[in-house]
Structures are given as C-alpha cells and as structure tokens.
Amino acid sequence: MDILLNIIYLIATVTFVVGLKNLGHPETAKKGNAIAAFGMGLAIVGAIFLSKGEVSLLIYGLIGLALLVGGVIGWLIAIKVEMTKMPELVSLFNGFGGASAALIALVEFGNITSATEATVFATIISGVVIGAITFSGSLIAWGKLNGSVKSVVKIPQYNLVNNLFFVAIIAAAVYMVAMGIDGQLFAYALLAAGLVYGILFVLPIGGADMPVVISLLNSLTGIAAAITGILYDNMVMLVGGILVGSAGIILTVAMCKAMNRTLGSVIFGSFGDAPAVAGANKTLGTIKNTNPSDSAILMNYASNVIIVPGYGLAVAQAQHVIHELEELLTAKGVNVKYAIHPVAGRMPGHMNVLLAESNVDYSLLAEMDDINPQFNNADVVLVVGANDVVNPAAHNDPASPIYGMPILDVENAKHIIVNKRSMNAGYAGIENELFYNSKTSMLFGDAKSALTDLVGELKNM
Amino acid sequence: MNELIEFISNNLQITYILILATFVGIEVIKSIPAVLHTPLMSGANALSGVVIVGAILVMLNADPKDYISLGLGFVAVVLGVVNVVGGFAVTDRMLQMFKKKK
Numbered sequence: 104m105d106i107l108l109n110i111i112y113l114i115a116t117v118t119f120v121v122g123l124k125n126l127g128h129p130e131t132a133k134k135g136n137a138i139a140a141f142g143m144g145l146a147i148v149g150a151i152f153l154s155k156g157e158v159s160l161l162i163y164g165l166i167g168l169a170l171l172v173g174g175v176i177g178w179l180i181a182i183k184v185e186m187t188k189m190p191e192l193v194s195l196f197n198g199f200g201g202a203s204a205a206l207i208a209l210v211e212f213g214n215i216t217s218a219t220e221a222t223v224f225a226t227i228i229s230g231v232v233i234g235a236i237t238f239s240g241s242l243i244a245w246g247k248l249n250g251s252v253k254s255v256v257k258i259p260q261y262n263l264v265n266n267l268f269f270v271a272i273i274a275a276a277v278y279m280v281a282m283g284i285d286g287q288l289f290a291y292a293l294l295a296a297g298l299v300y301g302i303l304f305v306l307p308i309g310g311a312d313m314p315v316v317i318s319l320l321n322s323l324t325g326i327a328a329a330i331t332g333i334l335y336d337n338m339v340m341l342v343g344g345i346l347v348g349s350a351g352i353i354l355t356v357a358m359c360k361a362m363n364r365t366l367g368s369v370i371f372g373s374f375g376d377a378p379a380v381a382g383a384n385k386t387l388g389t390i391k392n393t394n395p396s397d398s399a400i401l402m403n404y405a406s407n408v409i410i411v412p413g414y415g416l417a418v419a420q421a422q423h424v425i426h427e428l429e430e431l432l433t434a435k436g437v438n439v440k441y442a443i444h445p446v447a448g449r450m451p452g453h454m455n456v457l458l459a460e461s462n463v464d465y466s467l468l469a470e471m472d473d474i475n476p477q478f479n480n481a482d483v484v485l486v487v488g489a490n491d492v493v494n495p496a497a498h499n500d501p502a503s504p505i506y507g508m509p510i511l512d513v514e515n516a517k518h519i520i521v522n523k524r525s526m527n528a529g530y531a532g533i534e535n536e537l538f539y540n541s542k543t544s545m546l547f548g549d550a551k552s553a554l555t556d557l558v559g560e561l562k563n564m
Numbered sequence: 565m566n567e568l569i570e571f572i573s574n575n576l577q578i579t580y581i582l583i584l585a586t587f588v589g590i591e592v593i594k595s596i597p598a599v600l601h602t603p604l605m606s607g608a609n610a611l612s613g614v615v616i617v618g619a620i621l622v623m624l625n626a627d628p629k630d631y632i633s634l635g636l637g638f639v640a641v642v643l644g645v646v647n648v649v650g651g652f653a654v655t656d657r658m659l660q661m662f663k664k665k666k
Contacts, residue, residue, distance in 0.1 A: 122607070143652070180654075206640035325608070340618055346592070347609075353590050
C-alpha cells in the first residue's frame with residue numbers, strides 16, 4: 104500500500120513538472136494545465152485512501168464533505184468570474200492556499216511535545232507565519248485590486264516600522280524554538296502577528312505594483328506548501344511547493360523587468376508618493392477635445408491604425424466593441440493592429456486573454472518591441488483606457504517615478520486619439536503630458552459607450 | 565547552526581530534492597512569452613494548492629473526538645480544494661480563449 108502511494112505521488116510530481124513546462128507554450132498550455140490537474144487529483148485520491156489503514160467512516164465522510172463544498176465553491180467562482188477580474192481572483196485563491204497551510208501548521212503545533220525535534224518545531228512555526236502572511240497579504244491585494252481597500256497609509260518611517268515588525272516576528276519564532284515554548288496561545292499570537300504583517304506588507308504598495316505582489320505571494324504559498332511537505336515527509340507537496348516557489352520568483356522578476364522596477368523598490372518604496380508633488384506644478388498646456396464623429400472620419404481615411412488597449416477597456420468591458428471597430432476598419436481597407444504593453448491590463452498577458460475572449464485574431468496583437476518602430480508610420484493611434492504605459496515621462500522626465508519604464512511610443516504617430524473617462528491620473532498617480540500634446544485629441548467617456556458611438560459613426564460612412 | 569547541519573545530514577535526500585526542484589522550477593519557467601504570464605501565474609497558483617494533501621493528512625491523523633483538529637483540518641481542506649479546483653478551472657477557461665482564435 105505504501106509503495107502504491109509513493110508511486111502515485113511520484114507520478115503526480117512528474118505531472119506537475121510536465122504540466123508547468125507545457126503551460127509555457129501557447130500551443131500546449133491547455134494540455135499542460137489538464138496534465139497538472141490530473142496529477143493533483145491523483146495525489147488527492149491517493150492521500151485519502153492510501154495514507155492510513157484504519158480511519159473511521161466519520162472522518163472519511165467529513166473529508167468527502169469538505170472536498171464537495173470546496174470543489175463546488177471553487178468551480179462556481181471559476182466559471183462565473185469575469186475575465187477582467189482575473190488578477191483579483193488569482194489573489195483570492197492564493198490567499199485560500201496560504202490559509203490552508205497556516206491551519207495545517209496550527210494543528211501540528213498542537214501535536215508538539217517536548218520530544219519534538221527543533222527542526223520540526225521550526226518547520227511548523229514557519230508554516231504558521233508564512234501561511235498567515237500569504238493569507239492576509241493576498242486578501243489585501245484582492246481588496247486593493249477590486250477597489251474595496253483604498254487607504255494608502257502614510258505613517259512616517261513606515262518601512263522601518265514594517266521591517267522591525269518582521270524582524271520581531273522572526274526573533275520571537277526563533278526564541279520559541281530555542282526555548283521549546285509550545286503553548287498553543289503562543290502559536291495563535293504568532294498567527295496573529297503573521298496576519299498583521301501580511302496587511303502591513305501589502306497595504307502601502309501601490310496598485311500598479313500589485314501584480315508583482317500577487318506573484319510574490321503566490322510564490323510564498325508554494326514555499327508554505329513545501330514546508331508542509333517537509334513536515335510530513337511528503338514528496339509531492341515538497342516538490343510541488345518548491346516548483347511554484349521558484350517559478351513564482353522567476354515570474355515576479357520578469358514582471359518587475361517589464362515595469363522597469365526592481366523587486367526591492369516594489370517592496371520597500373511605495374509607488375506614487377513623491378511624484379504627485381514633482382509633476383503637479385508643471386504647466387502642461389491645454390487639452391483638445393474631440394467627438395466620435397471626428398474620430399471616425401480620422402480613422403476612416405487612415406491607412407494604418409494602431410489600437411492601444413489598457414485597463415480602462417477591461418473595466419468598461421469594451422473588448423467586444425473594440426473588436427467590432429477593428430473588423431469594421433479592416434473591411435474598409437485600413438491596416439489595424441493592437442499594441443500590447445507587457446503589463447497592459449493588470450497583469451502581464453492579461454490584455455491578451457481579454458482580447459482573445461472577444462475573438463481578436465492572435466496575429467494582430469503586436470508586442471511592444473515589435474510595434475514601437477511602427478508608430479512612425481501610424482496615421483492614427485487610438486489609446487483606450489491606457490495611461491502610464493503611454494506616458495512619455497518615462498523617456499524624458501528623470502524625476503518621474505516611471506522614468507525608465509519601457510513604454511509604447513505612441514507620440515511618434517501622426518494623430519493620437521485618447522479615450523479616457525476623465526483627466527484623472529492613472530494607476531501610478533501622475534500626470535501624462537501626452538494628453539497635452541498638440542497631436543493628441545481626447546475622446547472623453549466610458550470606453551464602451553465611446554467606442555460604440557465610434558462604431559456607429561463608422562458604419563454610416 | 566549545529567541544528568542546521570544536523571538537519572541537513574539527517575535529511576540529505578530532502579535537501580537534494582529541495583535544491584534540484586528549485587532549479588527545475590526556474591528552468592521550466594524561463595523564457596516564457598509575456599502572453600502566457602497570466603495563465604501561468606494562475607496555473608502555478610492552482611499547483612500551490614497541493615497543500616491540500618497536508619490538510620487531508622491532518623484530518624486522517626486526527627482523533628475523531630479532537631474537534632479542534634478536525635474543525636481546523638476541515639476548513640483547511642475546503643480552502644485548499646477551492647484553490648485547486650478554482651485555480652485549474654479558471655486557468656482552463658483562460659486558455660480556452662486562446663484556442664478558439666482560428
């Protein structure tokens with residue numbers, strides 16, 4: 104029986120690696136996900152029926168009930184959620200994983216005796232702390248992304264306080280291990296401290312950096328799972344957790360690169376603090392308004408149009424209208440392309456998912472490095488709900504917080520139409536001089552209604 | 565420090581696995597197109613739900629009269645399975661969209 108279980112775990116572990124590998128290529132990604140899911144199912148079934156001989160029916164019943172309840176909840180959320188809400192969802196699910204790890208460690212803490220090895224003790228305690236941090240951190244990230252958590256706390260020396268608190272947690276944990284303090288109350292105190300730190304850790308981080316944080320927290324959940332794996336000497340958890348942990352770090356770094364941020368500056372420097380002051384006093388000139396009919400005329404007689412979709416498009420659920428616009432223009436002989444910034448939307452690749460949802464032909468989506476030289480030849484660039492990723496300050500204002508971030512060079516085009524709901528600043532909280540450019544005209548309004556009007560005008564031409 | 569050395573020598577296998585798995589994770593993810601970052605993150609997130617195996621073990625090992633352990637284990641299983649099922653299902657939904665393009 105033991106051998107069978109080990110073989111099952113081995114197979115599951117291999118499916119994780121193969122699945123992850125396949126997830127990295129567009130053609131095989133779906134298969135990869137299925138392979139990994141199959142392995143996970145196998146591991147779960149194996150764990151239930153093969154890891155212990157005699158277990159009361161009551162416990163089997165409870166496990167079955169828990170699986171049913173959780174499975175239904177997870178499934179319902181997954182099929183109901185709007186694709187625009189994807190980053191929040193990943194964060195929420197991730198928080199659940201972290202909470203699960205923390206609870207497991209908490210139960211195991213209760214089983215600690217004076218005979219328990221210090222290393223096991225340390226493993227359990229780190230499980231409690233990391234699980235708790237991931238849980239509360241993910242929930243805050245979730246809240247920040249869906250807008251329910253807004254407050255940007257500004258305490259002087261925030262980072263110092265934060266880091267000292269973290270050091271204090273570690274010190275307390277080390278002390279507990281060294282002294283063999285196993286009172287359940289201490290475990291709860293540590294759990295509470297971890298929860299508080301998770302909140303403090305994510306709260307000051309700016310919204311634009313949130314995907315990086317989610318990716319980092321995702322990686323932490325993997326580490327928590329691996330720690331639990333060490334605890335139970337369970338290879339599938341150990342390897343699965345480490346895979347997620349290291350892959351998560353790589354993904355986090357890749358995202359940071361796309362945004363020209365270092366991991367350190369994301370964690371320790373809150374975005375958008377100083378910049379508001381730096382750019383505020385500058386006179387930026389005046390903006391020029393336009394309307395759907397003028398925009399339609401401009402685009403109708405263009406030969407090259409590039410669409411720059413941003414999160415505003417996603418929020419307004421305008422991904423279907425934009426596809427209609429693109430088809431209409433193509434039918435009129437206009438050459439249309441989409442320029443996708445690596446962090447367009449709220450996560451790298453998020454915009455590709457959204458546009459794929461509305462059936463946009465994959466070959467029309469151009470990545471930043473390929474499309475940037477083409478802006479020179481573009482007659483019209485239509486920016487829909489994007490802001491920071493087209494802000495020229497990234498090129499020419501060393502004082503700007505986004506200075507050095509790779510952007511789409513839309514200012515090289517002949518005409519720029521920017522659709523935005525208002526003149527409010529983007530996620531980075533800074534002004535965008537592109538809007539004051541003499542080539543730019545602003546098409547104010549909700550992306551969906553503005554684009555619908557635009558499509559209507561085009562149809563009449 | 566002695567504890568650490570003792571741990572490593574007692575758990576040599578685990579230490580090897582730990583280090584090698586880290587490299588596998590890095591290599592497998594390396595040079596992935598930005599297009600796939602979101603599905604990948606979501607898929608990896610589902611994988612981290614493997615912690616559910618631990619939650620199941622907690623319940624199996626619990627004394628049927630130990631309500632606290634059973635209760636905590638129950639919640640841990642529910643949360644873990646939400647992460648697993650939801651994570652894989654949503655990743656599949658995302659990838660489905662990439663597929664129907666042609």
